[in-house]
Amino acid sequence: MKRRTTIKLLLFVTLLFFATGQLGGCLSCVTGTGSISGTVKNAVTGDALSGATVKAGGIQTTTGSNGTYKLENVPAGTQTVTASKTGYITDSKQVLVVGDQETTNVNFALSPPTAAGQIRIVLTWGENPEDLDSHLLVPTSDNNGDLGYEVYFGEEGSDTAYPFAKLDTDDTTSYGPETVTIYQRYTQKYKYFVHHWYGTGDLAHSGAVVKVYSGASLIKTYNVPTTQTANHFYWYVFDINSDGSITDRNVIQASAPTL
Ligand SMILES: [Ca+2]
Ligand SMILES: [Ca+2]
Known part of the structure; x- marks a missing residue:
């Protein structure tokens, strides 16, 4: 009984070691906040798209004239990032946000709707x-x-x-x-x-x-x-x-x- 408990404890410690080890031993990575940045472009012209709304984890911002954005204080973990603008089809993707780090090049290419049949x-x-x-x-x-x-x-x-x-x-x-x-x-x-x-x-x-x-x-x-x-x-x-x-x-x- 005692030996079994010891083994369980050892297993637990080992798992914890690997879990934190994979995150570089950084507990704030999973509990803190990080940032997400990237560029939103028009998928048809390839031009930067200003005034697009980008959201993730309850945080929201708007792209500047060069199409770039940065979302700060996004809760760490897997987040769905959504980019939208009137006249374009909304796009989203999942990214991993790590505490105290910036996830870069989370880029979007928004397409206007096509004509029927295109x-x-x-x-x-x-x-x-x-x-x-x-x-x-x-x-x-x-x-x-x-x-x-x-x-x-x-x-x-x-x-x-x-x-x-x-x-x-x-x-x-x-x-x-x-x-x-x-x-x-x-x-x-x-x-x-x-x-x-x-x-x-x-x-x-x-x-x-x-x-x-x-x-x-x-x-x-x-x-x-x-x-x-x-x-x-x-x-x-x-x-x-x-x-x-x-x-x-x-x-x-x-x-x-x-x-
Ligand atoms: Ca390019
Ligand atoms: Ca090419």
Whole structure:
């Protein structure tokens, strides 16, 4: 009996040791407050968005003219940060707030609602790799599902003429947003993928997220898989089928998908 109690006590002390050890032995990390900072951008133009409201843990602020914000005295722990502005679809993400520390680069890319039937694909990521690229494979026409166009930084497309899909904004300097909108959808298959084009690091550790919007709704969120194989530079994210439904792919692979 006595020996069992001793073992339990030892176990408890060991667990406590590991728990505090993982937080660097800092108890205020879980009980204190920290801060959150970042930038809010317009997902379509890539421009800074001023006057956006950012909230977390009961704290609220507004972005300045350069789109930046800082929330202070946010209770430590996992917090949902929400960014909103009239005329844009609200976005949110979860972050870990650590006592006496600043969680930086909690960035947002807010999309205005699309016109009915349009589809907007917003890619964001972390600091590395510096340059990820959106690629959208577009069919030739309603009658032919062959590849007719690849929308990416080298062929940006058009909102008013074929392919009726366009790279609205390109980013080459970390974080995104990099955004493609389908302005008129053909009733044939499309494919969307992300290419690790330039910069150290890899897709699995990029923190890349793809959000798909239609109308005023967020219809899909994809987080990049977190297991990386060497020389796999393509994150095949999803297909849009001829009926407009979406098939998830979400795999990192060695070669670019083909239509
Ligand atoms: Ca890019
Ligand atoms: Ca950037």
